Amino acid sequence: MILQNFKSYFSMREIYNVGIIGGGVSGVVTALQLSKHGIDSVLFEQQKSVVNGPPFCHLHAGGNLYPDISVAQCQLLMKQSIEMARMFPESIDERPTLISVPKTEKYEFSNLKQRLDMLVDYYKSLIAEDSENEILGAPEDYYKIYTKADLERLTELPSVKQPKTSDQWMTNAIKFIDFKKLKMPVILVQEYGWNLFRLGAQAQLALNKTSFCDLKTNTNVTHIKDVRNENLDYNWEISTKDTVYRVNYLVNSCGFKAGAFDEFLHLNNEHLIEFKAAYVSKWDAIPGLIPELIFHGERGTPRGMVQLTPYSDDYYQIHGMTNEVTLFKNGLVKSQEKVQQPEFDEAITEKLTRGWEPKDIKARTEKAIQLVTQFVPAFKSAIVGGPPLFGAQQIPGDDPNLRIGEVRFPCKTYARSEIVKASSALTVANQILDEVHNLGIVSETQDSNTENTLLESIPKKDIDALAEGLAEQRGYPKALSRLLIERS
Ligand SMILES: Cc1cc2nc3c(=O)[nH]c(=O)nc-3n(C[C@H](O)[C@H](O)[C@H](O)COP(=O)(O)OP(=O)(O)OC[C@H]3O[C@@H](n4cnc5c(N)ncnc54)[C@H](O)[C@@H]3O)c2cc1C
Incomplete structure (x- = not known):
């Protein structure tokens, strides 16, 4: 009887290397980078589909919308934008x-x-x-x-x-x-x-395709538990309405809701x-x-x-x-x-x-x-x-004009994504990937390719169809899912 309860309570899957809470641009790019390097993850998104948070429409490749920011910030925006566009x-x-x-x-x-x-x-x-x-x-x-x-x-x-x-x-x-x-x-x-509809569509199709990511949409995370000092085979328990998932590394990419999980951990994050x-x-x-x-x-x-x-x-x-x-x-x-x-x-x-x-x-x-x-x-x-x-x-921080936020590692095996512009998502994902390697959560993996073959394997017609579906499902004109300049 006890064993039966244990089975229905804990996820059937053993232990995931990485648990990611929040399927906005930051969470999905992190899951995609981990998949590219053969690292398994479970990604929780409370909405029906991914990349469903605040919008984005402008690739800030040079920061020209912000006359007051430094040259260094403009350069970083350009570099990150190019990486995301690729x-x-x-x-x-x-x-x-x-x-x-x-x-x-x-x-x-x-x-x-x-x-x-x-x-x-x-x-x-x-x-x-x-x-x-x-x-x-x-x-x-x-x-x-x-x-x-x-x-x-x-x-x-x-x-x-x-x-x-x-x-x-x-x-x-x-x-x-x-x-x-x-x-x-x-x-x-x-x-x-x-x-954003096209990025969301491509990311969702790729995450559904890879065996390295268990994408759980319509899934709200209600609680996290730090079990790092309990001598278990894993470090965190992530609770949803009816299941607990066990993970070695926890990524909080909840956007403006990130503070909710800091509260569980008594962390101070201005x-x-x-x-x-x-x-x-x-x-x-x-x-x-x-x-x-x-x-x-x-x-x-x-x-x-x-x-x-x-x-x-x-x-x-x-x-x-x-x-x-x-x-x-x-x-x-x-x-x-x-x-x-x-x-x-x-x-x-x-x-x-x-x-x-x-x-x-x-x-x-x-x-x-x-x-x-x-x-x-x-x-x-x-x-x-x-x-x-x-x-x-x-x-x-406390400066509403800040344009580039990245990632913080407030305690061991825990990362909090703090992006301000969608273009910082890949930089954050790569820093989390390094941390997962450095902590020995997984042994070194070899993938020096700059391109993501999983994303590239998604046909354009599938992206077109799902992007249109996402716009419609969210109540917007389908035209918002199309490009003004058709790509050759
Ligand atoms: C009006 C506006 C215009 C913008 N324009 C641009 C632009 O042109 N260019 C640009 O680069 N950036 C722009 N931005 C910024 C950009 O939208 C954000 O930087 C980016 O969306 C943040 O992504 P994220 O993944 O960190 O967070 P989010 O997109 O907020 O993702 C967090 C996800 O976590 C999920 N979540 C939260 N709590 C839970 C939970 N308990 N369980 C499960 N899931 C949970 C949420 O549902 C959400 O999907 C704009 C922002 C706004 C508000």
Whole structure:
């Protein structure tokens, strides 16, 4: 009888080398890297599908959306973005980004230019290390500057349905932009779009295929127990509603919920959590594709940065870094020494757990459209295109402007992923992999390949189908799962 209970309580599988809680981009990339090196894991995700947390749409390959961050951070963002784009090429939308500074703003073009030149040199050095790193086009085309005279000349040219060159992208965009409001010059940079539905689909298909990962979706982890001092063959017990899983190494990749498991372990981890949203709109068909448009501005003020991200089939996603659009009153909360898992207020918690009221979707999306209209007057005809893409993320420490978080190892055989940008996921996964090796959890494995053959074995048509299914299942237009620029 006792043996029977033991069997139904503990997982039938013996002991997993690694247990990962949270199937966001960090958790799935960790599981994929472990699989690539032949290390078994069990991955728990409480939602129906993976990569279902806060959204991402921009591959920050150079940090050009953040004029205040250091050159070192821009370089790291570029390096990490290239690594992730190489891992998930089917999720990358190769359209450029227009960077502009409104006349009302403090940023000066000369500072941006200096930084861009350093980024070009850095990009060249990455290509010199490995020619496969050339995923942002030729280094000399990484950015292009446009003066007022250049823009006036381009407005006279016809639109190009499928632009290929920087000038063609700029020609299409500038017809719609009130550039009298902008400081001159403006810049077109090769920072691409990044499709979360496609990344999620490819990761889920690959994890279902590999025998090295036991993917458990719809599975909420309720408790963890540290048994490192109990002289057992394993170090941690991970409890779900009806089963306990035994693992040697524990990875907490719960995103903004990571603090909940620190509380069980009485660990102190100073961090912030932030709730943000981006809005889905539909605009009239225009004659040619446009780049992503960035109008810089001071975060949290009524002039906060405006970001218009083009998707397939005339859908556009909008971020506006004002308290009325992307940011929220009480949307940034700090952990306390005795309360490691900070809580949002009732209004935000309601959105996170039950979704949005239709009246809030309409009100905020319309405010977002209005923000864009300041710079793109014709955008006033845009309408609500679907529910917002939203979510909460963690920010380690106490600086809400931090852009690169990585991983911490607060105690032996325990890793906490603290990524701020999705692009840091592979760096974190590789550090966890090293730690698993260094602690002797598994003996050294040999895999010097930079590519992930498991991911590469997933056919494009399967990614297309599942990405579309994920968008639909989550209530978004199917078009959001497609790329603007079809990959050859
Ligand atoms: C509006 C917005 C826009 C953004 N845009 C970009 C962008 O353009 N580019 C970019 O690089 N980054 C962007 N980010 C940041 C990016 O979304 C995050 O860095 C990234 O999603 C974090 O991934 P993660 O895996 O650490 O966490 P998450 O994605 O939050 O994953 C954590 C997972 O853990 C699961 N989980 C939690 N608790 C449990 C439990 N008890 N049991 C089982 N599962 C559990 C959750 O369901 C979730 O799926 C944006 C963030 C926001 C909010």
